[in-house]
Amino acid sequence: MFINRKVAIIGVGKMGETLLKGLLKNKLIERENLSGSTAEKELSEKVSKKYKIKTYVDNNREMVQEKDIIILAVKPQIVKEVISEIKEVVTKEQLLISIAAATSTSYLEECLEKKVPVIRAMPNTPALINEGMTVLCPGRYAEESHLQMAKAIFGAVGLVEVIQEEELMDAVTALSGSGPAYAYVIMESLTEGGVRMGLPWELAQKLSAQTLLGAAKMVLKTGTPPALLKEAVTTPGGVTVDGLMELEEGGIRVALIKAVSRTTEKSKELSCEGEIASNQ
Ligand SMILES: NC(=O)c1ccc[n+]([C@@H]2O[C@H](COP(=O)([O-])OP(=O)(O)OC[C@H]3O[C@@H](n4cnc5c(N)ncnc54)[C@H](OP(=O)(O)O)[C@@H]3O)[C@@H](O)[C@H]2O)c1
Structure with a gap:
């Protein structure tokens, strides 16, 4: 346009x-x-x-x-x-x-x-x-x-x-505004996991980035909730389920939910401070 x-x-x-x-x-x-x-x-x-x-x-x-x-x-x-x-x-x-x-x-x-x-x-x-x-x-x-x-x-x-x-808008700021930073931490960690298991850095980075990109596109293009898409990768008794168990034990879900909640609160605090300061 x-x-x-x-x-x-x-x-x-x-x-x-x-x-x-x-x-x-x-x-x-x-x-x-x-x-x-x-x-x-x-x-x-x-x-x-x-x-x-x-x-x-x-x-x-x-x-x-x-x-x-x-x-x-x-x-x-x-x-x-x-x-x-x-x-x-x-x-x-x-x-x-x-x-x-x-x-x-x-x-x-x-x-x-x-x-x-x-x-x-x-x-x-x-x-x-x-x-x-x-x-x-x-x-x-x-x-x-x-x-x-x-x-x-x-x-x-x-x-x-x-x-x-x-x-x-505070929750939006926390989720999509700050979100790229959270995604980079996840990407960085997946890359390091690959490197730990012997993959070259460059390859590990490409694998983690394209995997997150592909997974994101699956959600956007199909509109399917991630929980259902996850099932398709997780064969009963297969390898992925063990990895998922480690993620749960590491508290990844709670950590991400808390990150969005905390950032939302911080955004609220900052907007209040700005408005209070401007009225002084
Ligand atoms: N970065 C993000 O991820 C993101 C996401 C969403 C929203 N935002 C918002 O976007 C805004 C800009 O963020 P940013 O990351 O782009 O910051 P930034 O790179 O620091 O850009 C701010 C620009 O404002 C210029 N500036 C400062 N005083 C000015 C004035 N009096 N008149 C005209 N220009 C002036 C600065 O010029 P000089 O360089 O010459 O000092 C600088 O180029 C912020 O309010 C932020 O909350 C950022």
Whole structure:
């Protein structure tokens, strides 16, 4: 879907650059309609040269004027500062999409001090290779047309889901936002298991990565719950069941469930702290 809109990305860091790349690569936006900002001049020049787009340093205010969509991709700690800088020039006709973790739409709406449509998005790093998972949540003033726009943007870098209950965004952050880190620990451990049994590192890494990728695709493509797919690998009295027993003994399930629960709590704590600090 070609988006005939002008887009400004505030914060062309890891995630901002990923989105920028996705938009250009998938030809969603004309290069001349895309701009980005950074805090450091050096990075700004690098981005401008690499993607041939207009970049700004220390001047988000000028950049966001007359843009249709503003993507806020800075760290949560500086969201307030950036919004203070741009709020006077932002209008209700623009759409603000924020990917800042633990930053609610109501907080952003309050900081903006006007009825600007806001959408909160939680993408993840595999977006870098178009295999991202993004969950969108509309704010009070965002309409279906705004959601469609956000879906097109994040659809360029992976799968997109929409939720209306913003309180679930902390769990989303914990599961798909932080999830790649958990997956890498599992992958790393499987690789080490293979190496321990004599496989060369490179081969062991390939086997574990492709195995997790294949297993994930089985779930996504068939819609079958992992518990049932697991049965097909587990021959009664065979080798897999012994491995599964070791996993249970090691507490892998509880560890992963607790990781998602703990991260959800942390995300909740951080969003409360941010909102309390902003009211002081
Ligand atoms: N990484 C993830 O897995 C992930 C997943 C989902 C959501 N997020 C969210 O995405 C956001 C960005 O994370 P990230 O990992 O991409 O961080 P990052 O790589 O540090 O990128 C942040 C960028 O913001 C720029 N910046 C700082 N102050 C600015 C200002 N006043 N005006 C314009 N740009 C400014 C920085 O520029 P300089 O480099 O020049 O300082 C940097 O390029 C965070 O809010 C995070 O919660 C991250």
